[in-house]
Amino acid sequence: MKKIGLLVVLMALVMACTAKTEPVSTAFYFWRTTFALSPAEQNSLTDLQVKKLYIRYFDIGLQKGEAIPVAPIVFNESPKKYQVVPVVYIKNEVFLQTTQTDSLAEKVYHYIQQINQSADVSVNEIQFDCDWSLQSKQNYFQFIDQFKKLHPNVSATIRLHQIKYPEKTGIPPVKNGVLMYYNMGVIGSDDENSIYSQKIAQKYVASLQNYKLPLNIALPVFSWGVHVRNNQITNLIGGLRVNDLTGDEFKKISENRFKVLKDVVFKGRYLAKDDEIKIEAVSANQLKEMMRDIKKNSKNKPNEIIFYDLNENNLKAYENKDFKTVSSW
Incomplete structure (x- = not known):
């Protein structure tokens, strides 16, 4: 009986250790205005078993008080090999001035559909990237609600300050969010790294324990x-x-x-x-440090680790094994 009990304990320990190193799906943001993958990029995506790309389709800004698409993507090759998630970056100024969120949602939806048709892809999820403020959150959230009537599966990017103060900043009405774990400080002439600072991150990361929206994690490799x-x-x-x-x-x-x-x-x-x-850059060791801190303060495992952004020069700064180590939970 003692041997059986010891065996059960050992099996439990093995299972616990296995769970700690369980891989999480790896994805990348693609943030260039022309979609074309170099051989090195394709090789890395294959080695890392990447199945999903979050592709920036266009920005939305203001011109003479009107919301317009800016710098739409051009597909020089098909992305059909990957599951594509269109990402639309919307400047906060749009929702500070735009109140006709229903018509904006329709225009954005139809423009995304046009790009999908030109690239010959169908999409399941659409993501919005907006650093909304207290003054713009109502219009932004209304826009999302209107958009969901046209396409129900919507995700949104979330900044660290929005994680810490959800009662003030609000939580967007989406299925899940992506925590942007970068751009933490002010770009300055001093020696501080504005892309990542563990000291700054630790002021916010503990709030992950109480955040109500399921989150994936975006990490910087730019x-x-x-x-x-x-x-x-x-x-x-x-x-x-x-x-x-x-x-x-x-x-x-x-x-x-x-x-x-x-x-x-x-x-x-x-x-x-x-x-x-x-x-200003982030080392492989700092990426691992980020994940240790996030894991320590998270109640739930993310479905994806998304690296920002896919670029041959960014990939060269790391080993593929670094991405694999970071994309584990």
């Missing part, structure tokens, strides 16, 4: 360079990483900061002598 002149931000250089600043025009002055040694045109931008470039 990077940028912050161009600093006279301690003031000049612009952002998208996709820039430390390895891009190895020329004799640059001098490394800290782990992620470089000084410009002479006037130069770099990636189409003019850099003056004594300017500085601060690289």
Whole structure:
């Protein structure tokens, strides 16, 4: 009997350990205006067994007070190999001024349908990305309710501050959300990383335990360079990483900061002598750190880990095994 009891305990421990490392589906956001996958991107998606892509279809902004689509995607190749989730980014200003949410919902739905037809895809889920405010939430939530009459399966992105203060910010009326676990700080000329800071994240992540909406998790694999002149931000250089600043025009002055040694045109931008470039990126170890903190503070396992965003240069910054390790629960 003692042996049987010991065997039961051991089996329970094995099952518990197995559950801790159970894989979660891996997906990617595609955030370019032309859909075409490079061979390296295709190979990574195959190796990671990615079945779903969240593809940004278009933005919605204001022009002369009217909500209009901006920079719609063009499909240079078919995405039919993947389950496609159209994502529409809506600027908060739209819902600060737009009250005719029913007509906007119809226009957005029909425009998505046009793109689906041009790409010859059918979709099950549609996602909206909007950093709504206290002043815009009523219109935004009304828009979602109107849209669901046309397409019931809707998801929405959620920011950390919306997780912590749901009684103020509200919870969008969707089936599930995606927690955007990045862009946590203010882009500045100092040494702080605005994409990810564990110190900032820990002010919010405990609130996951009480959030009522089922959540998937979006993690950052993008990077940028912050161009600093006279301690003031000049612009952002998208996709820039430390390895891009190895020329004799640059001098490394800290782990992620470089000084410009002479006037130069770099990636189409003019850099003056004594300017500085601060690289903001997230390491593989930081991605694992994020997941440890999220897992520690979550009651439920997400269905998906979604990486932002799919780009060959972003993929090169990591090993495929890193994505596999992070996409486990």
